Amino acid sequence: xxxxxxxxxxxxxxxxxxxxxxxxxxxxxxxxxxxxxxxxxxxxxxxxxxxxxxxxxxxxxxxxxxxxxxxxxxxxxxxxxxxxxxxxxxxxxxxxxxxxxxxxxxxxxxxxxxxxxxxxxxxxxxxxxxxxxxxxxxxxxxxxxxxxxxxxxxxxxxxxxxxxxxxxxxxxxxxxxxxxxxxxxxxxxxxxxxxxxxxxxxxxxxxxxxxxxxxxxxxxxxxxxxxxxxxxxxxxxxxxxxxxxxxxxxxxxxxxxxxxxxxxxxxxxxxxxxxxxxxxxxxxxxxxxxxxxxxxxxxxxxxxxxxxxxx
Numbered sequence: 001x002x003x004x005x006x007x008x009x010x011x012x013x014x015x016x017x018x019x020x021x022x023x024x025x026x027x028x029x030x031x032x033x034x035x036x037x038x039x040x041x042x043x044x045x046x047x048x049x050x051x052x053x054x055x056x057x058x059x060x061x062x063x064x065x066x067x068x069x070x071x072x073x074x075x076x077x078x079x080x081x082x083x084x085x086x087x088x089x090x091x092x093x094x095x096x097x098x099x100x101x102x103x104x105x106x107x108x109x110x111x112x113x114x115x116x117x118x119x120x121x122x123x124x125x126x127x128x129x130x131x132x133x134x135x136x137x138x139x140x141x142x143x144x145x146x147x148x149x150x151x152x153x154x155x156x157x158x159x160x161x162x163x164x165x166x167x168x169x170x171x172x173x174x175x176x177x178x179x180x181x182x183x184x185x186x187x188x189x190x191x192x193x194x195x196x197x198x199x200x201x202x203x204x205x206x207x208x209x210x211x212x213x214x215x216x217x218x219x220x221x222x223x224x225x226x227x228x229x230x231x232x233x234x235x236x237x238x239x240x241x242x243x244x245x246x247x248x249x250x251x252x253x254x255x256x257x258x259x260x261x262x263x264x265x266x267x268x269x270x271x272x273x274x275x276x277x278x279x280x281x282x283x284x285x286x287x288x289x290x291x292x293x294x295x296x297x298x299x300x301x302x303x304x305x306x307x308x309x310x311x
Contacts, residue, residue: 012272013272015272015275015276016272016275017275018210018211018223018225019209019211019275019278020211021183021186021209021211021212021278022040022183022211022212022215024278024279024280025038025183025279026038027281027282028279028280028281030281031281031284031289032281032289032290032292032293032296033293038151040187040212040215040216041153041187041190041191041215041216042215042216042217043194043216043217044217045217045258045259046194046197046217046218046219046258046259047194047197047198047219047258048197048219048255048257048258049197049198049200049201049202049203049219050202051174051175051202051252051253052174052200052202053138053174054138055136055137055138055175055249055252055253056135056136056137056138057138058137058138058139058174058175059137059138059139059140059141059171059172059173059174059175060128060137060138060139060140060141060173060174060175060176060177061140061141061143061144061145061168061171061173061175061176061177062096062123062124062125062128062141062144062145062176062177062178062179063144063145063146063147063164063176063177063178063179063189063192064102064122064123064144064145064146064147064178064179065104065107065146065147065148065149065179065180065181065182065185065188065189066102066103066104066119066122066123066146066179066181067086067087067088067102067103067104067105067106067146068088068092068094068100068101068102068103068146069101069102069103070086073085073086074086075105076103076105076106077103077105078115078116078117079111079115079116080105080116081105081111082105082106082107082108082111082295082299083105083106083299084106084299084300084302084306085106085302085306086103086105086106087106087107087148087149087306088106088146088148089148089150089306090148090160090163091145091146091147091148091160091163091164091167092145092146093143093144093145093146093167094143094144094146095142095143096125096128096129096140096141096142096143096144097142100123100125100144101119102119102122102123103116103119104116104122104181104182104229106149107149107181107182107184107185108182108183108184108228108279109122109181109182109227109228109229110227110228110229110274110277110278112227112274112277112278113227113268113274113277114227114228114229114230114235115235116229117235117236118235118236120232120233120235120238120241121229121230121231121232121233121234121235121241122179122181122229122230122231122232123179123232124177124179124206124232124233124241124244124245125140125144127232127241127242127245128140128177128245130242131245131246131249136246136249137249138174141168141171141172141173142171143167143171145164145167145168147160147164147178147188147189147192148160148188149181149182149184149185149188150184150188151184153187153191156187156188156191156192157191157195160188160192161191161192161194161195161196162195164192164195164196165195165196165199165201168196168199168201169199169201173201174201174202175201175202175203175204175252176193176196176201176202176203176204177203177204177206177245177248177249177252178192178193178203178204178205178206179205179206179207179231179232180205180207180209180231181228181229181231182228182229183209183212183228186205186207186208186209186212186213187212187216189205189207190205190212190213190216190217190218191216193205193218193219194216194217194218194219197219197258202219202220202252203218203219203220203252204219204220204221204222204248204249204251204252204255205218205220205221205222206222206224206231206232206244206245206248207221207222207223207224207231208223208224208225208226208227208228208229208230208231209228210223210225210261210263213261214259214261217258217259218258218259219255219258219259219260220251220252220255220258220260221251221260221261221262222244222247222248222251222261222262222264223261223262223263223264224244224263224264224266225263225264225267225268226266226268227268227274227278228278230268232244232245233245233266234266234268240266243264243266244264244266247262247264250262
């Protein structure tokens, strides 16, 4: 007999696995000078509300962490730098019968590997409307809801999630699809999904940060192994977006119990090197880390001013 070869035919590379965003971001912020590690929300069980009616009779809502475009708030276009001035701090809603320009410059999506040109990758309202026309779902809720990307667990749990549940009940929502973008967004929508589910509304999270969502223990999760900012499919690829949304609905319909995760079979590209880049302190020089610390502090000041003026 011979010893097994280290080169196993057909195996994927060991580093071609979902990014560990919790550890990656802890290491990153430590490297730029923040000594206290962030504590991510962690539960070991989750509430679970089976659909109360068939999906073709159900009213479905979208919950997003994207922000309405406001020309007065600086550059929010494709490829824009992180823009703390475009953040929002209270729940908002929008009329689903109208077109909306929602953008993600205010959050930490993957700016290296996606350009944020196609809102279909983070705001799948067109797919939801199409499925309503095709009678796949009973109807689209009259409003979609914006969930603030909040690092405070308490504010999300005690303020934002109850407000979203209240508005969903006003709109007689049966089920909700939650679409995050950045790492903290994934935590935010996970906490909101848990609250909605406990309040009698079935949910599915569509996301790209597997470790964060599963750490928070959500009822149902469709995981796409894509760069952050693409939870609803690939940019400029309507077939990908349609497939991803349909798969999310199947998870919504068929999940047998809480903490059901389904991974999309779609791959971002044949080259998995994009997974090495996001907030990877080991790949950054001391000068670049210092520049990022200065930039982060400046954005924090902008965001603090917005919060204080809104209070």
